[in-house]
Every structure is written in C-alpha cells, then in structure tokens.
Amino acid sequence: MKRVLMLSAAMATILGGAPALAQTVDAAMTAPPQTPTAPALDYxxxxxxxxxxxxxxxxxxxxxxxxxxxxxxxxxxxxxxxxxxxxxxxxxxxxxxxxxxxxxxxxxxxxxxxxxxxxxxxxxxxxxxxxxxxxxxxxxxxxxxxxxxxxxxxxxxxxxxxxxxxxxxxxxxxxxxxxxxxxxxxxxxxxxxxxxxxxxxxxxxxxxxxxxxxxxxxxxxxxxxxxxxxxxxxxxxxxxxxxxxxxxGPITAPDRPIPRFEATEPERTGPRSVTAYAPNVPLPAIVWSYPAPRVDHPDTAALQVMDAILTQGDNSRFYQALVRGGVASSAGAYNYQLEDGGFYGPQVIVSSESDIEAAEAALQAEIDRLRTGGVTAAELAEARTEILAQALRSRQTAMGRGFALGQSIADTGDPDWADRNLAAVAAVTADDVLRVARTWLRDDRRVSIRYLDESRRPEGVTDPVAPALGRYGLDLPANQRPLVTHASDEERIAPPAPIAQRTPTPPQFSERTLSNGLRVIVARAGDQPWFSSVLMVRGGDAAEGGPGAVNEYMAEMLTRGAGDMSATAIAARIEQLGGSISAGGGADRQTLSVSAPAVNAEQAAALMATVARNPTFAGSELEQYRSEAIDGYRVSMRQPGNIAAEVSTRLLFGGATYGEGSATEAQQRAVTAEQLARFHSTWWRPDNATLLIGGSMEPEAAFALAQEMFGDWRAPAAALPAMAPLTGDNPGPRVVVVDMGAAAGQAAVQISLRSVPRDDPDYYAMALANAVLGGGSNGRLFQEVRARRGLSYGSYSSLSQASEAGRLTLTAQTRNEAAAETTGVMLDQLDSLIDTPADQGAIDRRTNFLNGSFGRQIETTAGLTTALAGFSALGLPLDEVSNYPRAVDAVTAQDVARISAARIDPSQAVIVIVGNADQFWEAVQPNWPNAVRVPYEALDFDRSDLGL
Structure with a gap:
C-alpha cells in the first residue's frame, strides 16, 4: 500500500501551490514540473x-x-x-x-x-x-x-x-x-x-x-x-x-567621439572546409560554424531554445545521438551571440572507437532531422525550463543579478533586454525553433572544421585562415589625456574609511535522525527559491579495498538507470524540472547531489530517492559510460597540470587510499556490474548516510519530505565492513621530471607535502599559513611568481580537508624554459613561512580573506549544503558553520609561526615538473641532483610507485 503524508501549510506554499496531500514517491516521480520564474532585475x-x-x-x-x-x-x-x-x-x-x-x-x-x-x-x-x-x-x-x-x-x-x-x-x-x-x-x-x-x-x-x-x-x-x-x-x-x-562626478568626458571600427560581415555565398593541425590532440575534433544574428535579433530566444534542445544535458539530441550513439566522446556547441553578429558552432570530440567521417555523418543527420522534423512539445518545454532555471540559479546572489544586468547592457545597450529575453524564451514555439533552424543552420553557409594531431599533417600543408576583407581595427589617435604620475607618500590620498559594519546572520540548521538511522540535516538559506540536497554515504575508495575504479563507476552509474527508469529517462526528468543531479566518489565517501527550482523540490527529491535506493547497473549502460570515461581520461592525461597532480598524489601517499588518483584505463576496463551492485548493497544504507536539505523550506516541511522519500529505506542487519587505511607510511621526498616532449605547450610545477587532518587543533593555524603562502592574489606565491617576476599566469597553494592526513599543495604553470626557476621561487616562498613568518597585521588580513571566502561559499543554497556535507563527512559538528570564522579569528601570528615551523618541512616535499624537459632539464640538475627524468609514456599509473 502506498503511503500518503499530510503536508504542513508551509510545505504546500514552498512547493509552489502543491495540493494539501503530498505525493508519494511514485506519484512525485510523475507529477508535472512547475515552470520556474527568475526574479526580475529590479534596478x-x-x-x-x-x-x-x-x-x-x-x-x-x-x-x-x-x-x-x-x-x-x-x-x-x-x-x-x-x-x-x-x-x-x-x-x-x-x-x-x-x-x-x-x-x-x-x-x-x-x-x-x-x-x-x-x-x-x-x-x-x-x-x-x-x-x-x-x-x-x-x-x-x-x-x-x-x-x-x-x-x-x-x-x-x-x-x-x-x-x-x-x-x-x-x-x-x-x-x-x-x-x-x-x-x-x-x-x-x-x-x-x-x-x-x-x-x-x-x-x-x-x-x-x-x-x-x-x-x-x-x-x-x-x-x-x-x-x-x-x-x-x-x-x-x-x-x-x-x-x-x-x-x-568630477571626472570629465572628452569632447571628442569614441573611436569605433565599422564593418559589415558579408553574407556567406558558399560552404568552406578547413583542416587544422596542432600538437597534443588526443582525439580528432569537429566544429561547424554557421553565421548567427546579432544578439538583439528577434530570433535570439528561439536560437537559445534550439541550442538547449541540441546540447543541454544528457537528454539533449547531440548527447543521445552522438555520444550514446558511439561516434563522439563529447558533443556540444558554441552559441556566440554577439553585438554585431555571431556564429553557432556545434563541436564534437570524436570517440576513440569511431572515426571523423562517421562523426560528421551523425552530426549532419541530427542537423537534418532538426531542419526537417522540428521538435516535440516535450523537448520544447524542457529547453525553456532549463534556460529559465539557469537564470533563476544565477540570480540567487546580488552579484549574479548585477552581472545579468551588466551583460544585458553590454550586449544590447538596454538594461531591460535580459528580462525581456527570458519572457521571449518562455513564449518560443516549436514552429519558431523549426524556422530558425532552417534560416540559420544552412549547409551552403557553413564552415566545416576538422582538427587533427600534428602527427597527421601532410608535408608542406599549413592551416588555412578565412580570407580577410580589409583590416581589423583602427589606428588610434595619440593620447590627449595629461600623463598621470604616482603621488608621493606625502601627496597620496588615502582610500575612504569604512563605515560601521553589519553583522551577518548565520545560516539556520536543524537535525533529526530517522528511525532507520538516516541522519537528516536541514539548512535554511534565507528565502532563495532554490532547492538543493546532498546524500552523503561513507565508503569511497577506502571501501573498495585497493586501487580500482569501482568507487568512481558506482557513483556515476547511480544516475544511469534506477527502478524502471533508463539513463535517458532520468536525464529527461531532472532536465524537465530545471535541475541537475550528479554523483561522485572520494577517498572516504560518495555523494549524490540534486538541485532544482524550489517549485519542483518534491519531484527532485523523489528522483534522488529513486536513484539512491534502486540503481540497476545495467550492462549496456556500464559499457556506454566506460567508453565515455576512458576517452575523457585520455584527454585529461594530455594536460601537464593534470599529469603533475596524478604523479604527485601517488608519490605523496604511495599505495594507501589517499594515493589513488584517477582510475586508469586498465582499472576502468576491469569494472563489472556485479562489483557495482555489491558495493552499493554493502555501503548504501540509511545508517551509513547523511541527507542534507537546503533552501527556503521550513524545517518541518523538509523533515517530512525526508521521511516520505527515505523513511522506508531499510538498513541491513549485517555490520559494515572495515575500510582500508587512508594514509599509510610517508614514502618521503622525491623530485620527478616528466618529459612530454614537444607536445607540452607549457610546464606544470606541483610541490606537495603531507599536512594536518581537518580535526587537528592546528588546522586553523595551518589554514592561515596556507593563506599567507598561496591564498588568492595576495599570497606570497602569486606576488612573487606572477606579480614581481611574471613567470606564470598564477601560482597558488591549497590545504585539503581530510580525515586522516591533509595535503599542502603548491602549483604553477610556466613557459618550459622557466620551469626550474619557477620551482626554485616556489620553494623559496615555502621556506619563507618558517624563515620570515607573517606579522599580526598580515595574519589579520589573511583572516579576513579566509572568512570572506567562506562567507561567499555558504551564500547560495548549494554552497551551504555542500559545506555541511563536508563537515558531516569529516565528523565535525554542524555549528562549524558558525565556529569556523571564530576559530580563524582566534589564531595569532605566533600560532602560525609555531605551527609552520613544527609541521612544515620543505625538505620532505614531493616535487613534480611536467613539460618539455629538453628546455629545462639542464637547469634542474644542479639544484636537484637526485631528480629523476622519465618520459611520460614510461609512467605506469597502475602502480603506486609509477614504475620509477
């Protein structure tokens, strides 16, 4: 018998006029979605x-x-x-x-x-x-x-x-x-x-x-x-x-006109094909460029809806036909809507199991299908809801609303255009989409681009560029403004002093444990009309019992079939609600997250419950994901920064759980559906899980929703198995140079040290030490590496939050020939934490930096629930939301100096440099004589020691 739950009046209001009786899980799964409304830009x-x-x-x-x-x-x-x-x-x-x-x-x-x-x-x-x-x-x-x-x-x-x-x-x-x-x-x-x-x-x-x-x-x-x-x-x-x-007010405007370059793009009179080549292209790519109108053109809204139907989410036509069809590892489009005329550019990264001709044929078939058959009413409704929900999500914050207004003015000169465009999106019809597809996606006006690896370039062939019609820009007149010089200390005007400070209101949260052991935390984040929920389950890599891909794959496969819903049905449902659903696996946990406009909260929660409790792990879906994931891994592992991170992780923690990086291709190929089902039945149980609900929902309504969706989830009688060790012994310092050869357009440097766990009393002092070292653009790394020396676009450090051992990581990317110099400068800044500790004034400023960053993180519904989920996973009390700023405030300069000296040992650092080693190896050897140089192809990522 299906159970029915009586809703409070507050719950009914939050759910956008829901009936007095709540839906059961099954009924909520089929309840029609409500159309979200983004708040107008009230300026x-x-x-x-x-x-x-x-x-x-x-x-x-x-x-x-x-x-x-x-x-x-x-x-x-x-x-x-x-x-x-x-x-x-x-x-x-x-x-x-x-x-x-x-x-x-x-x-x-x-x-x-x-x-x-x-x-x-x-x-x-x-x-x-x-x-x-x-x-x-x-x-x-x-x-x-x-x-x-x-x-x-x-x-x-x-x-x-x-x-x-x-x-x-x-x-x-x-x-x-x-x-x-x-x-x-x-x-x-x-x-x-x-x-x-x-x-x-x-x-x-x-x-x-x-x-x-x-x-x-x-x-x-x-x-x-x-x-x-x-x-x-x-x-x-x-x-x-x-x-x-x-x-x-006192700033004067010159009495001369603002220079403007005038040009008109001629209508394309025929198609054009381009083949371009570049180093480090792991899979061929395709881009088709169709001319598009000015951003303020009447067809803009219909083109946005068309783009959403083709590309938005896993229920989109491109994903279904090209990615699930096996010819593409990814498929999307660039919708360049610009002031003077843009372009619409479908892009496909060709699957390793297909070829460029098959991908082009499949893309052509989808464009033809759109131009001849139009779109369905369901596709139209879903696309409109997605666009409106994106606007609602972005307007949760004052900054987001300011950006929407600024973009409207920049694009069209009209501050009301953004709101009018949303209204136009809501009014788009299927006939409108068919009309703009036929008008703008014309084969006889298309530039077809193929993008291939440099190794495939025929001898003597150069990359073509569209023929230029004249010049592209003005020769500006000479400066007429009087030159300005920096004032002396005596002449300089100080910034205005701040006014009295307002005290922020901390988030409100409540907690309850259901009879089945499920811990439920409700966080109210003002009156934002957005629903966000996270289900956190203990387990992750540590539950897998050794290196592998079961953790990663099980999390992903949750949303690829559950109950009687296929992967496509799940994608369609969440996109119809204007929301998103995703899952991920970490070292000691897995999480399932869902978000949607508040008017569709109950339907989103029902989908979350179905996915969490009843995944099917179908063999065909497993093979589909395996193909996508392996191609994604191959692309990811051609980027110097990603390679440096993977190597550093293994060298820092060895064969322990924290030493597991991304699942390798061999590990991914070994995963079976039976392993996934066994992992889920063992670890996904209510007494091993925490559910977080955030938004404007009243606590009692949120607890009622949790009870309805998860109250009859039964906990097995068997005890949970023990998890594998997270940290293991410290393998010690290493310096490794990974040679990518000429394919490396830049070198990546990563320096790593083990650090304190999150529940360590010294964590807050270490967080401030990290902020001094590499937090934001005022960290010592950024100031020395970028601002003073111009060696990198940015250099930063981070301190992980982990339950057994944290990680202090310094990163930068630089031109290959400067890799050794950049590494030396970064190590000097690490040493400076001990040799030149920050004074109290600097610590006070970095305290403001940390607390400001944390405040912005928990400003949105999703940010708050994510933060609380992290605290819960680490065993921290919920009032850490309020305690964190106070704990950071209490740290002194003496604390930071003491902890830095006691718990940071630069001599134990793991140093990894990835790039074109021919350009920096000779500079590395004198400074780090124990450095090891290894070709990228020789690294064995299936081994914790990489085969070094």
Whole structure:
C-alpha cells in the first residue's frame, strides 16, 4: 500500500501551490514540473552629467555588496595589428593609479574579505568586486581612480604583457583543444568583423605593443560616457548616490567621439572546409560554424531554445545521438551571440572507437532531422525550463543579478533586454525553433572544421585562415589625456574609511535522525527559491579495498538507470524540472547531489530517492559510460597540470587510499556490474548516510519530505565492513621530471607535502599559513611568481580537508624554459613561512580573506549544503558553520609561526615538473641532483610507485 503524508501549510506554499496531500514517491516521480520564474532585475537608474550610466539593485539580506564597472570596449576594439590588446589593458588597469600603489587593489579587496576579478569579451570589458558592504565607498573610489587617474610605466607594461602571454600558453597552448577554441574556430568564422581576431591575442602582436598604445587606448575608451556602474547588494540609496557623485562626478568626458571600427560581415555565398593541425590532440575534433544574428535579433530566444534542445544535458539530441550513439566522446556547441553578429558552432570530440567521417555523418543527420522534423512539445518545454532555471540559479546572489544586468547592457545597450529575453524564451514555439533552424543552420553557409594531431599533417600543408576583407581595427589617435604620475607618500590620498559594519546572520540548521538511522540535516538559506540536497554515504575508495575504479563507476552509474527508469529517462526528468543531479566518489565517501527550482523540490527529491535506493547497473549502460570515461581520461592525461597532480598524489601517499588518483584505463576496463551492485548493497544504507536539505523550506516541511522519500529505506542487519587505511607510511621526498616532449605547450610545477587532518587543533593555524603562502592574489606565491617576476599566469597553494592526513599543495604553470626557476621561487616562498613568518597585521588580513571566502561559499543554497556535507563527512559538528570564522579569528601570528615551523618541512616535499624537459632539464640538475627524468609514456599509473 502506498503511503500518503499530510503536508504542513508551509510545505504546500514552498512547493509552489502543491495540493494539501503530498505525493508519494511514485506519484512525485510523475507529477508535472512547475515552470520556474527568475526574479526580475529590479534596478534604479540615473545618468551623471559626464555621461556615466549608474544602475543600483538593493538587497539588504546579506551585508555584502558587488561593485561592477562595464566598459563598452572589448576585443573587437583592439587597434589594428594589436590583437589581444583590450585583454592586455584589462590587466594593466588594475595595477597602479595616482593614489593606489602598484598591485594594491588586490590587497585592498582581499584584506577586507572580498574578491575581485575582471574579464574581456568581444564586446565589453568589466571589472568587479564583492566586499563586505561597509567597504562600499572604498571600492567606488578604486574604480574612479582607474577610470581617471591611471598610471602606466614601462615596468608595469612589460610585466603585465608577460603575464598575459603566460595566460595564453596556459589556456591555449597547454591544453589539447585550446588552439581550436581560441584561434582556429574564431579566425574562420568571420572575414570582415574584428571578431575574426582572437580575444587573447597572439605572442607576436602582444610583443609589438607599446606603452604609447596603452595610453592611447585608455584615452579613447576609458571615459565615463563609455561605462556603466552597477552596484548590487547592501547599501543605503541616498548615501550611495552621494558617494557616486563625489567620486565619479568630477571626472570629465572628452569632447571628442569614441573611436569605433565599422564593418559589415558579408553574407556567406558558399560552404568552406578547413583542416587544422596542432600538437597534443588526443582525439580528432569537429566544429561547424554557421553565421548567427546579432544578439538583439528577434530570433535570439528561439536560437537559445534550439541550442538547449541540441546540447543541454544528457537528454539533449547531440548527447543521445552522438555520444550514446558511439561516434563522439563529447558533443556540444558554441552559441556566440554577439553585438554585431555571431556564429553557432556545434563541436564534437570524436570517440576513440569511431572515426571523423562517421562523426560528421551523425552530426549532419541530427542537423537534418532538426531542419526537417522540428521538435516535440516535450523537448520544447524542457529547453525553456532549463534556460529559465539557469537564470533563476544565477540570480540567487546580488552579484549574479548585477552581472545579468551588466551583460544585458553590454550586449544590447538596454538594461531591460535580459528580462525581456527570458519572457521571449518562455513564449518560443516549436514552429519558431523549426524556422530558425532552417534560416540559420544552412549547409551552403557553413564552415566545416576538422582538427587533427600534428602527427597527421601532410608535408608542406599549413592551416588555412578565412580570407580577410580589409583590416581589423583602427589606428588610434595619440593620447590627449595629461600623463598621470604616482603621488608621493606625502601627496597620496588615502582610500575612504569604512563605515560601521553589519553583522551577518548565520545560516539556520536543524537535525533529526530517522528511525532507520538516516541522519537528516536541514539548512535554511534565507528565502532563495532554490532547492538543493546532498546524500552523503561513507565508503569511497577506502571501501573498495585497493586501487580500482569501482568507487568512481558506482557513483556515476547511480544516475544511469534506477527502478524502471533508463539513463535517458532520468536525464529527461531532472532536465524537465530545471535541475541537475550528479554523483561522485572520494577517498572516504560518495555523494549524490540534486538541485532544482524550489517549485519542483518534491519531484527532485523523489528522483534522488529513486536513484539512491534502486540503481540497476545495467550492462549496456556500464559499457556506454566506460567508453565515455576512458576517452575523457585520455584527454585529461594530455594536460601537464593534470599529469603533475596524478604523479604527485601517488608519490605523496604511495599505495594507501589517499594515493589513488584517477582510475586508469586498465582499472576502468576491469569494472563489472556485479562489483557495482555489491558495493552499493554493502555501503548504501540509511545508517551509513547523511541527507542534507537546503533552501527556503521550513524545517518541518523538509523533515517530512525526508521521511516520505527515505523513511522506508531499510538498513541491513549485517555490520559494515572495515575500510582500508587512508594514509599509510610517508614514502618521503622525491623530485620527478616528466618529459612530454614537444607536445607540452607549457610546464606544470606541483610541490606537495603531507599536512594536518581537518580535526587537528592546528588546522586553523595551518589554514592561515596556507593563506599567507598561496591564498588568492595576495599570497606570497602569486606576488612573487606572477606579480614581481611574471613567470606564470598564477601560482597558488591549497590545504585539503581530510580525515586522516591533509595535503599542502603548491602549483604553477610556466613557459618550459622557466620551469626550474619557477620551482626554485616556489620553494623559496615555502621556506619563507618558517624563515620570515607573517606579522599580526598580515595574519589579520589573511583572516579576513579566509572568512570572506567562506562567507561567499555558504551564500547560495548549494554552497551551504555542500559545506555541511563536508563537515558531516569529516565528523565535525554542524555549528562549524558558525565556529569556523571564530576559530580563524582566534589564531595569532605566533600560532602560525609555531605551527609552520613544527609541521612544515620543505625538505620532505614531493616535487613534480611536467613539460618539455629538453628546455629545462639542464637547469634542474644542479639544484636537484637526485631528480629523476622519465618520459611520460614510461609512467605506469597502475602502480603506486609509477614504475620509477
């Protein structure tokens, strides 16, 4: 007999008008999804006399605020012969002003617990922070300084150019498909518009840039009448207006026009085929580029819906036909919707079990099917819900709402366009999708790109590029703005002082244990209309009893068939709800996570219960996943950073559980369905699990939901088996150089040490030591490796949270010839924790950094439930959510110095360098005479010692 549960009035309200009686699990699985609604961008707007557009979105639920400035200048405005210049300038703008010392903006933001970044797109450049709201005026002042009083000198220019070139190497040259995405695809999709040039630029054109170019660019585009200031979060409107008038009002706009490069992309008159080659391409790739309209075109919403039907999730047409069809290891699309006209670009990574011709034929069949048969009502509804749910998810935070507004303005010049576009998405019909598919996905206007490994290039063949129609950019007039110099200490104006601080309200949580032993934790995160749940089960690699892939595969296979639902049915259901479901395995646990709009909470929870309790482990699904996973592993293990991480893990922990890295191809091929079923029946039981529910749901309603979905889950009588040791003996220090040869576009450096477990009383001091060493852009690693020496795009350190032994890890990627130097600098910074301990002022600033990062993590529903799941898995009390900031606050500089000296021994470090060893081996040997050099192909990842 099916049980029926009476809902409280609060529960009925939370579930979006659900009936008075709750659904049973079976009924909830078939209940129709509700359509989510993203909150409108409720803003105020005014224009200053100098032309600055000011938008404010007030949200006083949390004492944080986001300050964003969006400039109407992007990569399309790069000067002639200077591709990548807008992006280079983005880096330069944050370095030094009349009153801000070099690099101090990062310090100013991180030291108060905030975060900052910037980005350059084809049509815009934006600069943004999130800070405690009592520092709002300080952030406004920094933006006004950068707009009006920028200082540029030769040393800043050369340092930032070097950093941008390292970014290009790391994001483009060092990854298997970087050149395809950043160069080949872009350069062959336009012939007249300046989008033809890669936003990140080229090494050669960056080298050709000068300081005079920088000054001319700032003068031409960084002016108040070319910018939008967006403030979102906690503020008093009258006070904010006064601050904006004070700091931005005096900035004058030049009386000359803003330079604009004018071009019109001609209509393609025929198809074109391109074959390009590059090193380090593990599997062939395909991209088809179709011209697409301007972002504000009436067809945009229908194209977004079409893209969701083709590519969004495991129920999408491309995934079902191409990936599950066996011709692709992955399939998606680039939907470039730009101000002056974009492109739609399906991309396929060819499966190792297929070939490029079969993949092209399958892709063509799907495009033909769309253009001839249209889409179903179910596909249409699912796609619309997915897009609306994504908007809802992104607008959970004030920063997310500010970004949606800024993107709307940058794309179209209209702040209301984003909301109107969501309304247009909700109104898209099947006929609309068919019409835009026939209009824009035309074979006679397609550029068909094949991307192959360099080893397959015929002798004498070069990569083709779309023929250029004229030049791509202006020759900017010389700078007319008076040069600005950095003020002396006596002349410098200090940042505005912060106002009184508001105390944040900690999250509320409740706990209950069901009669079957299932621990249930409910975390209420304000009134966010989003549901998030995590089911955490003890087990993981340690339950597997040795190296293998059962843990990884069992977690993944949960969502690939359960009850009477196939993998496709599960994917369709969660996507119809506008949510996501995923599972993963760790060293000592497995987790199943689900999230969805709150109006579909009960349906999402029912799906989670079905997947958790009744997986089928069908043989056909196992083979399907095995094929995808092995191809993914092959691609992953062609990236220097991933290889360094895998080698370091094995060298640091040997044959113990913590020493297991990603499952190897041999380990994956050995997994059977019987092993998965046995693992699940042994470890997935209510008395070995914790369920976390987060969102705006009242606790009693959430406990009732847990009881309905999991209350009759029975615990076996048998006791749980013992788990394997997690740590084992420390194998000791090693220095290993992995030689990838010429395929390595960059070298990766990783330095690792064992550290304290999470429940160790010294953990908080070690967390602060790690923050001093490599936390964010004010860590010593970032400052020395990137800011002062320009050796890397970024260098950081991390401290893992583990139950038996933590791990302190230092990372960087650099050009191959600088690998030895970078390694030495990183080790020097590790030594400095002991030789040059941080003073109390530095510790106080790093305390703000840690607590600010933690506060932002738990700001969203998913972030809060994930944090609580981690605490639960580590055996920490739930009030760690409130205790963590207090514990960090209590650490002194003396504590950090003492713990660093006692528990960090650089002589025991495991050092791994992966790259083109011919370019740095001679520099490694004198410094590390015990270093071992090994070809990548000779490493045996099935052995804990790698065969070394």
């Amino acid at each position: 105020q707007h005014r224009t200053l006399a100098n032309g600055l557009q000011v938008y404010t979105l007030q949200d006083r639920s949390s004492p944080t605020v986001s300050v964003q400035v969006w400039y109407n200048v992007g990569a399309k405005d790069d000067p002639n012969g200077r591709s990548g210049f807008a992006h280079l300038f983005e880096h330069i703008l944050s370095r030094m002003t009349r009153n801000i010392p070099r690099g101090y903006i990062n310090t100013l933001v991180e030291d108060v617990g905030g975060s900052r970044n910037a980005s350059t797109g084809p049509d815009f450049t934006n600069y943004f922070e999130v800070v405690p709201s009592h520092f709002l005026e300080t952030m406004l002042w920094t933006h006004a300084e950068r707009m009006d009083r920028l200082v540029v000198d030769q040393s800043i220019f050369e340092a930032e150019r070097s950093i941008v070139q390292e970014e290009l190497r790391q994001r483009v040259l060092a990854v298997p498909y970087g050149r395809l995405q950043r160069f080949v695809m872009i350069e062959n999709s336009w012939v007249a518009l300046p989008y033809h040039r890669p936003s990140i630029g080229s090494i050669e054109e960056l080298n050709a840039a000068t300081v005079d170019d920088v000054l001319a660019f700032h003068d031409a585009y960084y002016r108040p009448d070319n910018a939008s200031l967006i403030v979102a979060g906690d503020f008093d409107q009258a006070q904010l207006d006064a601050w904006i008038d004070e700091h931005f």
